[in-house]
Each structure stands twice: as structure tokens, then as C-alpha cells.
Amino acid sequence: MIVDERVLSEAFVPSEVVHRHEEISLLSEAVEPLVSGGRADPAFCFGPTGVGKTCIARYTMDRLTEKRPAIRVAYVNCWQAYTRYRVLYSLLETVDRAYDVHRSTAKDELFGRLRSADDAPIVAILDEVDQLEESAVLYDIHRLPHVSVVLVANREEELFARFDDRVRSRFRAGTRVSFDRYGADELVAILAERARQGLEPDSVSDRQLRRIADAAAGDARVAIGILRSAATRASGRGADHLTDELLDAAIPDARRAIRRKTLENLPDHQRILYDVIDEHGEIDPGGLYEAYENRVETPKTRRTVRNYLTKMAHYDLVEAVGENRGRTYQVIEPNARERTH
DNA sequence: AATCCACGGGAACAGCAGGCAG
């Protein structure tokens, strides 16, 4: 029943984008100078999760390289590359200058390499850029005349709050493209297109697509996740179309699956912290550390645990309620609506 | 007023991977 699994995956960039034409043309305009050999101002994509920011950024840059093939596009996800070193490394990697770069290459060496890779313009898409711990790397990149950046993040205010002063002033100019949540009709159109490309004809009805769209509440990632999960189950039992029962199972699944995946990727100690918080529902920092301490053989220090907790709060896994003395921690439920991440 | 508790920045430190000389 599934024809092409990639079409239903999260990283898939469709060759034709449904909706978002306005956003695409704004973004294309911003990078247009590159076509004629100029330099583009920084561009920003802002919006909540699952509204197509990353997808559109990639799509638009793909179209750009069609116009001018010499342009190299580097995609960097700042969840993984959150230090200056990793960002530079990741950029070099996609630009193909990472050949003999190794772990022990000095940062300035990496930067120098990127600087000398100026035979063709580079567009750096920095995804989830609000996860960057050293925003100064943006300033470094900005100084390179042959590198243009597209920054992808959730909210402008929070992003700029994390910047240091130099970066803030440098990036004040630039094109902002903001993405709103999809309406149900738009989601249905997106799903229909994915189903057309990824599934056998008639394996899912319009009414079912509508149901998925409603359940996803404007989040295309969740919507596609539901479709994928339902389709996988269906083909697992040899069915040639989706049944409503399969959908019933897939809908609550999709959000939880995303959560489970992030939890699985969490290092052990952080997982345990999460579990403790989850079991208690609400717990004060002292009690949390105590419980954690009893559960592992070699506990990390309090300071390290604080680092973990701030990190986990960033992932939107846990939440600190209150200030100073009366502070407590609790988990954020995956189905919490309208998260402010 | 003194003490407690929590937070987070910054410096120091340890572990590790890879380069390189012998």
C-alpha cells in the first residue's frame, strides 16, 4: 500500500509546495541578489513547529541552485550543532572542505578554511537556531562576504534575546518571513499530495484526510506522522486502504511517538531525571536531586543536574514553575496545545 | 540580620580522539 516511504518522512521536501506561495516568494526575493553574484541580507523564518519553515527554506534554496548551480547550500541543525565548532564543522562538511578536518583542529583553523572556501557563494540554513549556545558564531559567519544565512527559529523575540549585542545589531536588518499554523483545508491539501505520491491510489478517503487534519491542529509534522503511522500499520497487516480503526489508533500515537523518540534519545541521567519528575508530577529541586541520587550508581553533581534541567526545559520536556525558593519542576505533556517553545 | 536555597556564569579539569615523531 505504501509506494514511496520517503514521501511520508519528516525530511521530505516536495517538488511542488502546496500553499506557502507568499512565504516562498518573500524568501526568494531575499536571496535573489545571490543569483547576480551579490550578497543576500540575512533571512529569517519564524513560526511554530510543523508549519513548513524548514521545508520552505530548503525548497527555496533548491530553486535558487537551479538558477545558479554554483551556489552551495549548507543545512545545519542547531540541535546537534550547538557549539561554534560544530556549526563551522558542519558548514565545511557540506561545502566539502572537511576532508582532513578532525576533532583536534583548532576553531580558528576551521574558520580560516571556511573563509578561504570563497570560490562560490554559500547559503547556510541554520535550523532551530535558537538552540545555539554560542551565538557569536553567527557574527563570525556574517563577516564572511561569500556566506549568506537563512535563520530558522520559533519566535523572533526569544531568538534575539539569546543573541549577544554584536550579533543582535548585525541581524537587526534582514527579511522576516513568518509562518502561521495551517488551516484544516491546507493540511488536507498537503496530506492529499503526500498520499498521491506516497501511497497506492484510493488507499485513503478525503473524509479520513480531513479527520487527520483536524487532529493535527495545524501542525503538518503531526499530520504527516499520523498518516505515516496509519499507513504503516495498514500495510503491516496487508490491507490496501486505511480503515477508521487504524486511524483511531494512529491519532493519539503520533504525538506520543514524537515524545517517545525524544525521550529515547536522551542520555541516561536525563532520562532518569525525567522519570522522577514524571512520577512525582511535581517536585521541588531538593527532592528531585535526592530521588535522582538514589536511583543511579554514580550521580552527577547538583550543578550538572541544573545544566541538564535547563537543557530539558529547552526541549520542552520539563518546565520549571515559580522562581527561586518555591520552584518546582514538572513534565510538559506532549499533547499540550499551543506550546511556546 | 543572618541563613538558606536555588540559579547560572565562568574557570579549571579530565577524558578522548586523532596527528605526529621516533
Next chain:
DNA sequence: CTGCCTGCTGTTCCCGTGGATT
């Protein structure tokens, strides 16, 4: 191959800040 060196990363130590609490 071995041992030393370099430099990133994660962890810890130290400490100032600020709001409770006694």
C-alpha cells in the same frame, strides 16, 4: 606501534546574586 601533544567536550568547582525563611 608507542607515547606525547593538541584542542574539543562534558563535568565539576567556585562563587555572586537574589528571593525566602528563621
